[in-house]
Amino acid sequence: MSTRRTLIVTPAPTANGDLHLGHLAGPFLAADVHTRYARSRGREVLLGTGFQDTSTFVVTTAHRRGVGPAELVATSAREIAATLAAMGIRVDGYTGDDDRFTKWVVDFLGRVYAAGRLELRTLKFPYSPRSGQFLVDGFAAGGCPECLAEGCAGLCESCGHLVAAGDLLDVRNALDPSDPVTMREARVLVLPVERYRDRLRAHFAANAGGLRPHMAQAMDAMLSRPLPDFPVTYPISWGIQVPFAEVAGQVVNPNAEAMAWSMHATALAAESRGVSVAGEDGLWLAGGGSEIAYFLGFDNIFPFAVAGPAMLMAFDGRYELPARYLTNEFYELDHQKFSTSRGHVVRGRELAARVPRDLIRFYLAATSPEHQRTSFGHDALARITELRLVAPWNRVAERVNRWAGRGPLPVPARSRRAAARMTERFAGSYELCGFSLNRAAEAITDHLARLDARRVTDDAEAGGFCFEVLTLVRAAAPILIDLAAGVLGPDPDDGPDPAAVTSVTPGPLPLLTPAGAGR
């Protein structure tokens, strides 16, 4: 069956604080821009995300801040939703920590378990005799055995590999480096991912264009040698309790929630848009007409592109497999990592209170870390938006406004051709194959500069000019949402075929406010 809908999934951020600009410049803005574009073309597309409360980082952050984990989750859930709304990132399905989600995770993993695909293994974990706790994920700090980068257990932020807590170099208690740590065995349920390696390789080989180069290289490295067992349960108490007798009292590894969570997020998205869906996994059934695409940070590729698809394969062809992964690298602040604990952070909501969000969206698009780490700077935002967007737009808009109310003006063939080329160029950066916020922002800059340099003296030139400006607004609409709404109304579609437009009636265009004005 041909694809009828696209499921866009952006892994839920940990509920241990608000979203900062790194989250927004990475997966969230990109997912929103693609979704707006696809919808303007009349396609069915559903965007799901939410927040994750089961991560151990909730516990460690709460401890550092001296609040209870539940309180931190509740605050963060509100902040994350408010920041997405403030930035105009429209999410269809927003997951939380409710019973429906928890039950579905248990149900989904119960099916993998009942099919005999999970196995008991005795693994070594770092252990704190003083607290009587096993140290996994955010509880355990040390060096990555793969790339040697300092970090926590679970997933390496640097190389993306799975890092078993017991394999960390110089392991210590993340909350208290002075706490003596020993190693202790525990029996947990694992998914033997190695059994699916050949199928994973074949799947990604068949979808080679679906990955950006860094992820393609990392996947190649991971899949070219035996894959480690993926723990599905952890011997700790924070998380979703599992009902399996052999591991009574354990919880679900938060990274093992990835596929059940993704299905739940898209089911919620479908419900919010009035799309009927049979059960939490209804949109994911093989042959059901869904294409699944992830926008995600590079450090999330193991659970969502290796262990997750392997878990789907454990259902013997029941599910569609995700084939597209739009990864991003780190976004920094003044060339240093964002750090909430050091206060080295810019929150999207705070910035949106001072700077028009179209300018923020444009700057984040222009600097989005698609292939390498990039950096945010307040002065750079002010300078770049002024030079490349606000000043040229305002000159162009003022020129259009001189002709406002006159018309209809004829649109010459040259401008119809230019409009078609413009639309096509933007589409090339919005479609999933070749998606690039950087190039979309560059296209806005280039076309504004071109129109800014245009001399307009008579009605024929004015008609063509105004039509090309309107075409640019329409093409830039997924990024410049407020400008587009002001000119074209809410949720603009892709408009008439440029080749068929013979006249235009210029309307007054709004001007943009510079970033510095609200400071």
Ligand SMILES: [Zn+2]
């Ligand atoms: Zn690493």
